[in-house]
Amino acid sequence: MTAYDGILLASFGGPEGQDDVIPFLRNVTRGRGIPEDRLEEVATHYRAFGGVSPxxxxxxxxxSALEAELARRGIDLPVYWGNRNWAPFLPEALADAAAAGDTRLLAVTTSAYSSYSSCRQYREDLFAAVAESGLADTLQIDKVRQYFDHPGFVAPFIEGVSGGLAAAKDNGIAPEDTHVLFSTHSIPMTDAARSGPPERGLGPGGAYEAQHRAVAEVIMAAQPMQGAGWSLVFQSRSGPPSMPWLEPDINDSIGELAAAGTKAVIIVPLGFVSDHMEVQWDLDTEAMATAAEHNLFAVRVPTPGVHADFVSGLIDLVIERLDDVPDADRPALTALGPWYDVCRPGCCGNVRLGFKPALAGIAP
Incomplete structure (x- = not known):
């Protein structure tokens, strides 16, 4: 049990104006040698929305929702917020916490799954932020478990898919003619294979793909309206053609489904906690346009955002650590969970970057 002093909400960050876009993208791609013309190409996605990521x-x-839920439950913990790639940055949040005398923080990241970018990189960010802030001897930072199969994260998607299937039926399309596309960010196959602890042996897509598939199965099994098919698809690929990434691409799948006679698609941003630019552009803009080109009825399901179940679930994850709740009493809707509080050795390695120092885990 740890008597934490505060909660650290750690996220990706995004630009909030046209002048922010290129500096933000340089932060995102730092050290990867991405040419400026490629950054300008991606920048058009942000510029289409005034340079503002949601x-x-x-x-x-x-x-604000977390603070309100903490107050409702009578838990006196402040919430600090810091980002990886744009203001407010993590070192700023840590400096604010230290100045307030809050030195034992529990991190909640806005990413539910296991992979380098969605878990280990956040832990590396925390280590780097503590060092940059000069607070290595002052702050203790732990992290809640990956919550891909926590009821609070899954419930909004169950609700959203149910609504999507009902909308298709209201438009005269039977579940048997409807296909649910669970979409998540594609990652390199080398990173996917190394997601999660090596000893779990979860196949070539590692824990990242296995977790998404397991959650999708739970969501579909919970539907009151049965009969629709489903598949896991990927989006937002950014690597060179020579590098294998997780497939199939959502747009390719939409075309194939239309050719096979599907009449409606329900697009589920399963890999996302909230509306990133990848949701606004890759799903709401490109995927919906692809569906329209093929004359398919299409609905995009909401992300959890500030859904009451999601917010409550995140606070439940905090309470798990405050009260040292045993694994047997921790809710998990798939056989893969509950996931680890402390990341295992060798978990979520990045072949290109190697292992860097990270908090909240066992050293590789």
Whole structure:
């Protein structure tokens, strides 16, 4: 049991104006040798929305919702918020916590699954932020478990898919003619294979793919309206063609489904906690346009955002650590969970970058 002094909401961050876009993208791609013309190409996605990503406003709303839920339960813990790639940055949040005398923090990241970018990189970010802030001897930072199969994260998707299937039926399309596309960010196959502890042996897609598939199965099994098919698809690929990434791409799948006679698609942003630019552009813009081109009825399911079940679930994860709740009493909707409080050795390695120092885990 640890008597934490505060909660650290750690997220990706996003630009909040046209002048922010290229500096933000340089932060995201730092050390990867991405040429400026490629950054300009990606920048058009942000510029189509005034240079503003929805993620920071979503995080402000989530921070407020967490504070309200803590107050409702009578838990006196402040919530600090810091990002990986844009203001407010993690070192700023840590400095604020230290100045307030809050030196034992429990991190909640806005990412539910196991992979380098969605778990280990956040732990590396925390280590780097503590060092940059000069607070290595002052702050203790732990992290809640990956919550891909926590009821609070899954419930909004169950609700959203149910609504999507009902909308298709209201438009005269039977479940048997409807296909549910569970979409998540594609990652390199080398990273996917190394997601999660090596000893779990979860196949070539590692824990990342296995966790998504397991959650999708739970969501579909919970539907009151049965009969629709489903598949796991990927989006937002950014690597060179020579590098294998997780497939199939959502747009390719939409075309194939239309050719096979499908009449409706329900697009589920299963890999996302809130509306990132990858949701606004890759799903709401590109995937919906692809569906329209093929004359398919299409619905995009909401992300958890500040859904009451999701917010409550995140506080439940905090309470698990405050009260040292045993694994047997921790809710998990798949056979893969509950996931680990402390990441295992060799978990979520990055072949290109190697292992860097990270908090909240056992050293590789």
């Amino acid at each position: 993620i920071n406003s979503q995080n402000r709303a989530l921070k």
